Amino acid sequence: MKQYEVVIIGAGAAGLMCAATAARRGRRVALLDNSKKVGKKILMSGGGRCNFTNRIVEPDNYVSANPHFCKSALKRYTQWDFIALVERYQIPYHEREHGQLFCDHSARQILDMLLSECEKAGVSLVTDCEIQTIDYSAGYRLATRQGDYETNSLVVATGGLSIPTMGSSGFGYEIARQFGLKVLPVSAGLVPFTFSDRMKGVTERLSGIALPVAISTGDRTFSEQMLFTHRGLSGPAVLQISNYWQPGDTIRVDLLPGESAHELLGLWKKEHPKGLLKNLLARRLPKKLVVELMSLYWSEWSERTITDMPDQLLKGIADHLNGWLLKPAGTEGYRTAEVTLGGVDTDELSSKTFESKRQPGLFFIGEVMDVTGHLGGFNFQWAWSSGYAAGQYV
Ligand code: FAD
Structure with a gap:
């Protein structure tokens, strides 16, 4: 049995940000992903150049049953915070129309930056890790193909359903339902x-x-x-x-x-x-x-x-x-959609910590919840902001 203070499921944009933030605070963090390669959506984003944020980010750039939910996290970790991180890593970038910021060279630089942040902070990244069951009694116990994990803080960062060939799964919604959280109907977004x-x-x-x-x-x-x-x-x-x-x-x-x-x-x-x-x-x-x-x-x-x-x-x-x-x-549906609308109902979560109101120690961040951004770097900004907010708390 491996024991961690924090276990995060899903090493995409939100999971990587959350892991690095929590580990920098001195938490023992395991980041589990069922894929062999992590951050695939970052790599394919923005035509390979990753539209990593936008110069102007407003709550109105997000679709959610509760339009106020996103405000707190977006204020606490802003586009300027992420831009500062990108600049610290000396990743060249440029602005396109409507304030969209892209890497000059490759989306890989954003993924490498996040992986390096995780590594420096001591995150244990485990790939090819299929989670079989999750049980709860006082703490969470995960049975995976790579052994069992125990934790008091479980963060779900499994993303949405778009591009099934990229490892998307409805697993995050299943976890929400298992613990009695409401999941709003999902559909393809940013789609032809x-x-x-x-x-x-x-x-x-x-x-x-x-x-x-x-x-x-x-x-x-x-x-x-x-x-x-x-x-x-x-x-x-x-x-x-x-x-x-x-x-x-x-x-x-x-x-x-x-x-x-x-x-x-x-x-x-x-x-x-x-x-x-x-x-x-x-x-x-x-x-x-x-x-x-x-x-x-x-x-x-x-x-x-x-x-x-x-x-x-x-x-x-x-x-x-x-x-x-x-x-x-x-x-065209999830085959070509960039994002998934709907998901874990934000009414179930604290907008400050992203912890479930009814299930202690269970957190949801990123696209798995009912917050969807416009095109233009807003979905990654949501992943960074929600990942950071939960990472500060777990
Ligand atoms: P993801 O990044 O999808 O990460 C989820 C992770 O969870 C993955 O690593 C996955 O392998 C893992 N996972 C899933 N199921 C399981 C499971 N059962 N067990 C363990 N791990 C699991 N947004 C922008 O802001 N700018 C862009 O330029 C942009 N371009 C895009 C281009 C394309 C083609 C697509 C599809 C999306 C694009 N997006 C863009 C949207 C953006 O990629 C997502 O909103 C963002 O990646 C969501 O982050 P996330 O961490 O919540 O989920």
Whole structure:
């Protein structure tokens, strides 16, 4: 029987941060992972460059049934704390649009930095360690393929369900249920949309085309690039809005963000009375998209000049351009999702320590709980902040 003051399950972003923080405080920490290689999601993140945080992090960048839950941890370990760590390790980085910070060279540098922090603090990292059972009576007893562990503080950092080939599992949710904690329904987040019927053909034919748009659902709008794919729609604007989309919802795509299509068509009618709508639209939108829009909605006007088109029709066209209503058939699911929405209910946890309110010594950190960030480095920041907060307490 191996005894540790703290046992952490899951050596991903949150688990590594928590382990290093707790061990630096002098705690005896074992960090167990069922994979042979740890931090796989860090390595594949940000196209291999790891978007490790964002210059501006607000609670509003997170989706959770309790929008206030994330505030305390984000305040106690901020993006500036993580940036300071990155700078201490002299890892070169750069800022991209919307404040996103990426490594100049490789995500491996972030993983190596966290592993080095763990090693320096004396964390026992155990890989290829499948946990068979967890029992509780006064303390926790874990039976694993690498022997039994005993601890008073058990931290669950097993992440979400996205990218099953990367070792994702629902194990964290099982542990929560075993100890009577409520788990909110989970679904794929930051994920491309799929379409059926006519729109499927449209997106297939347009695949590879990207354009700036503003996409909305409910009261949320994201202004970024949208990409047509063989299966549907992707790109940052689509991934962002997917966090707020429910099956059956319609999304609204403004193809001319920041511009009134109504005024634009009025101007064209004055300045180019003999112009064809398709040629005029091609000044602002990709030509192939114009062809598809014309054939979907305005085919009978394809060869008529803009002057021929009644004002009422032009108003309808303008409304369409500033608010193309689309109904996704679904999402690509966990296969390509960056994150998992939902998870362990934050009402069950202390927002300061991440300890369960009903089960002493049991902690949940990172993506396994019901806190999901926007695209842009916010999910890693949540892993760092929640990992640090629990690491300070365990
Ligand atoms: P994870 O990092 O997923 O770690 C969980 C760990 O638990 C893993 O090591 C896993 O092997 C282990 N584990 C799972 N089940 C068990 C078990 N039964 N027993 C033992 N161990 C187990 N976020 C950003 O902020 N910026 C980005 O650039 C970014 N890019 C991404 C790109 C991709 C392709 C993906 C999929 C995600 C990306 N994310 C990004 C999201 C980010 O990776 C996650 O939100 C973050 O890794 C969550 O950290 P975590 O520690 O909670 O979980």
